[in-house]
Amino acid sequence: MTGAPQPVPAPASSRGRDRAQYGVCVFLALVGILVIVDAALTGNATSSNDPIGPRPVPILLGALLLIVAAVYAADVARGGRGEPEGGEDVDLTTPIDWRTVLLLAGAFAVNAVLIEPLGWVISGSLLFWSAAVVLGARRHLLTIAVAVALALVTFYGFAIGLGVNLPAGALQGIL
Numbered sequence: 597m598t599g600a601p602q603p604v605p606a607p608a609s610s611r612g613r614d615r616a617q618y619g620v621c622v623f624l625a626l627v628g629i630l631v632i633v634d635a636a637l638t639g640n641a642t643s644s645n646d647p648i649g650p651r652p653v654p655i656l657l658g659a660l661l662l663i664v665a666a667v668y669a670a671d672v673a674r675g676g677r678g679e680p681e682g683g684e685d686v687d688l689t690t691p692i693d694w695r696t697v698l699l700l701a702g703a704f705a706v707n708a709v710l711i712e713p714l715g716w717v718i719s720g721s722l723l724f725w726s727a728a729v730v731l732g733a734r735r736h737l738l739t740i741a742v743a744v745a746l747a748l749v750t751f752y753g754f755a756i757g758l759g760v761n762l763p764a765g766a767l768q769g770i771l
Contacts, residue, residue, distance in 0.1 A: 617668070620668065621666075621668050621672065638651055696730055706726075712763055715765020716762035716763055717765075718765060728743065
């Protein structure tokens with residue numbers, strides 16, 4: 597009875613988790629390939645402002661996704677296991693609150709419709725306020741103040757920090 601110990605077969609529930617983890621590996625690899633292919637098909641327009649062009653960063657990110665997928669697959673093959681979701685303070689047996697999900701989806705849809713005519717600051721304020729109320733905020737004046745502040749910060753953050761102008765809408769000339 598000499599020799600290396602024989603591996604113990606994994607329980608059935610562990611094999612199902614392995615399959616799910618390999619699924620994540622495949623997903624990461626497919627996204628990496630998609631990013632690399634998309635970057636390769638992008639034109640290589642360079643200018644004096646951007647001498648390297650639009651290709652290198654997406655190709656690097658795609659390659660990193662492929663590396664992460666390979667390392668993760670190797671870890672799963674060697675017996676690495678992801679820790680099951682603990683749920684923190686969430687009761688995992690509670691059903692989905694479809695009312696909240698649909699109200700939040702509605703808030704995003706209303707924002708998409710109103711962003712051009714009203715502008716980001718007004719539509720974004722409505723979005724942030726309605727999302728907070730749907731999720732349980734009860735101090736409405738404070739919620740409105742925070743929503744307006746968030747909308748203004750994001751408006752100017754995009755305009756000044758990124759050089760991207762969000763629609764000003766009804767507040768054109770004021771902002």
